[in-house]
Amino acid sequence: LAALAEPGSASSVAAELGLARQKVNYHVRALEELGLLRFVEDRPKRGLTERVVVATARSFAVSPEVLGVAAVDPAQVDRTSARYLVALAGRTIAEVGRLLRGADKAGKTVATLSIDADLRFASADDRAAFTADLSEAVTTLAARYHDESSSDGRWHRLVVLAHPTPKAGT
Numbered sequence: 001l002a003a004l005a006e007p008g009s010a011s012s013v014a015a016e017l018g019l020a021r022q023k024v025n026y027h028v029r030a031l032e033e034l035g036l037l038r039f040v041e042d043r044p045k046r047g048l049t050e051r052v053v054v055a056t057a058r059s060f061a062v063s064p065e066v067l068g069v070a071a072v073d074p075a076q077v078d079r080t081s082a083r084y085l086v087a088l089a090g091r092t093i094a095e096v097g098r099l100l101r102g103a104d105k106a107g108k109t110v111a112t113l114s115i116d117a118d119l120r121f122a123s124a125d126d127r128a129a130f131t132a133d134l135s136e137a138v139t140t141l142a143a144r145y146h147d148e149s150s151s152d153g154r155w156h157r158l159v160v161l162a163h164p165t166p167k168a169g170t
Contacts, residue, residue, distance in 0.1 A: 001031065007040045007054040028053060036060065063097050064090035088159050095157070118165065134160065 003013045010025035017024065028051075031037045037053040044050070064071035072087040099110045121127040138160065147153055 001036060001055050001060060004028075004037060004053060004055045005058065007052050009043070009050045009052050011045075011050060061093050061097070063094045065094045082163065085161050085163055088161060092157075092159060115160075119162075131162075 003016050010028045011021050013019075013028065014021040014024040028037060032039065032053055036056055038056050040052040040054050042049045043052050072083060072090060074084060074087040074091060077084045077087050096110070096112070103110045119130070121130065138158070142158065
């Protein structure tokens with residue numbers, strides 16, 4: 001997919017990766033059938049026709065749904081563990097991916113809300129106090145706007161994640 005961020009063919013990818021064109025062509029066709037590549041044009045090349053394709057997105061995220069039963073289920077992990085955070089992130093990728101596919105088919109967009117902040121805590125106690133304050137603030141705010149009885153309302157999932165920032169190069 002990275003080799004086809006710009007339009008190219010099985011031949012151009014094979015040359016870049018040092019693989020046989022026939023093997024790459026098989027995979028290019030499979031990626032095109034999955035909607036990860038799209039046809040651009042047929043280009044004449046040395047008496048043959050070269051099929052030119054391009055990746056359908058600039059980046060991709062693999063949904064844990066492709067792992068089937070091996071995917072991490074948030075209900076099966078300790079809520080205070082890093083595995084739980086990964087399970088929530090995976091569920092988010094799966095759910096938002098389904099929403100995006102449906103919206104794309106309908107020619108619509110998906111309204112979302114994202115908050116991303118970098119924090120530096122002086123101590124574990126400060127992190128714990130921040131967590132308690134954030135939990136209280138989110139609970140209060142959710143209680144103010146949540147309307148269980150609204151027949152026209154739409155359910156939304158709110159996930160707040162925090163993890164240590166990896167050091168550069170790790």
